Amino acid sequence: MEQVQRTSLADQAARLLFERIRSGEWQIGAKLPGETTLGPQLGVGRSTVREAIRQLAGRGVLQTRQGAGVFVTALDVRENWDVVLRQADIAAVIEGRIAIETEAAALAAQRRTATDLRSMRRALTRRVRGGQTTEECVDADMAMHRTVVAAAHNNVLLELFDGFAPRVRQAMIDMLNLLPARTPCDSDESGNDQEAHAALVQAIADRDSPTAAQLSRTHLTSLKAALA
Template sequence: MEQVRRTSLADQAARLLFERIRAGEWHLGAKLPGETTLGPQLGVGRSTVREAIRQLAGRGVLETRQGAGVFVTALDVNEDWDRVLRQADIAAVIEGRIAIETEAASLAAQRRTATDIRAMRRALAQRVTAGQSAEKYVDADMALHRTVVAAAHNKVLLELFDGFVPRVRQAMIDMLGLQPAGTPCDSDAAGNDQQAHAELVQAVIDRQSATAAQLSRTHLTSLKAALV
C-alpha cells in the first residue's frame, strides 16, 4: 500500500485518502476506520490523520459526527466555480447561459412584477444609448439580460448568471473589437439586435412563457455561433 513521503504530510495523507475514496474503497455514507487504523496504512501519526480528515471535511468529502465517527459524504470534489469558468471554452459557457436564461425567461414571464417591468424597459433603453464603446455596449447588454433573470425571482438562477458574466463579457468585447463593421453596436445589425431584445422583454411583460423561452434560446444560440 502506498505511503506518504516527507513533505506536507497532512496534504499527502489527504490526497491518498481521497484517492482511496474515489477508488471505491468506501462507498457514500460509509464510516471510515479509526485514526489508529488509518495512521499506519498512510504511514503517518494520528495528528496528521486528523488534519487530513479536517481537510477533506472542509472540501465536503467527509463529515465528522460527534461520538459516531467519520463518514463519507461525497465521492468527488467540486472544483472552484471561477476556475471552472476560466478553463471552459466559450461554447460551453454560452451553453450554460442558454440553460439558465431560457428557464429564467420562462419563469420571468410567469412571475414578473411592475418593478421588474420598469427595470427591463429601462435597461432596454440604456442598451440603445450605450454608444460605440464595446465595453459600454456589452455592459448594457449584460445588464438587460440580468433584469430578465432577476424577474424570474430565483436566487439560484441569478447567482449562476452573475457567475457567467465576467467570462462572457470579455469574450464579447474581444469579438466586437475584431469586427469593426457589421457588429450590433455600430451597424445596421443594431436595429435587428435591439428588436430581438425588445421582443424578449415584451414576451416577459405579456406573460408569454413559451415565447420568452424560445426567444432567449434563439438569441443565445446565435451569440454562441458568433463567438465560436
C-alpha cells in the first residue's frame, strides 16, 4: 500500500524561502542574508539552509558566488523544456517554428555553402518519395527543414530546432491527421507544398535573405491558418 511521504526539512525550508522570494522580499540580483540569519528565520539549522539553497540553485532561482554570497537570479522556477513542449498546442508549436526557422532561413541565405545546398536539395527530393506514410513524410519534411537551419551555421538556432523537433514532429502528424483530405507532403492551402520548399531552397541558393525569410514565414503561417 502506498504511504504518505514525509517532506524533509530541507524541502520545507526551500519552499518557505521560495515563497519569500516570490513575494518580492528580495528582487533579482539581491543578496540573501547569511545562513546564521536565515536559519532562525526558517526554524532550521545551517546545514538545512545550505541544502535548501542548493535546491533552489538547481532550479535556477538562486546562485552561489564564491566569496560573495547567495544571490537571487529568478523570481520563479523555470519550467522543464520537455514539459513545456508536451503541453503546447499545435498552433503554439508552429509559432515557435516561425520564430526559429524564419531567422535561420535568412542567415542560411547569407552563410550557406555548396555542401549545405547539396544537403538541402537531397532532402527536398526525399520529401516527395512515393508511398510514404504520414509519419515517414513528416520525418522527411523535418529533415529538409533541419538542413536549412544547419545552413545558418548558428549553433544556438540548431540546438533550439533539435530540442523542438520531437514535439514539432508530433504536432505535424496531429495536424495532418486533422486534414485528411490532403496528402502528407501537400498540406498547405494551395496544394503546392513541394513548390514552396523548392522556392525556399532557391532563395537560399541565390543568397536572397529577405525572400528566404518571407518564404519560410509564409509557408509556416499557412500551416497555422489551416488549423482554423
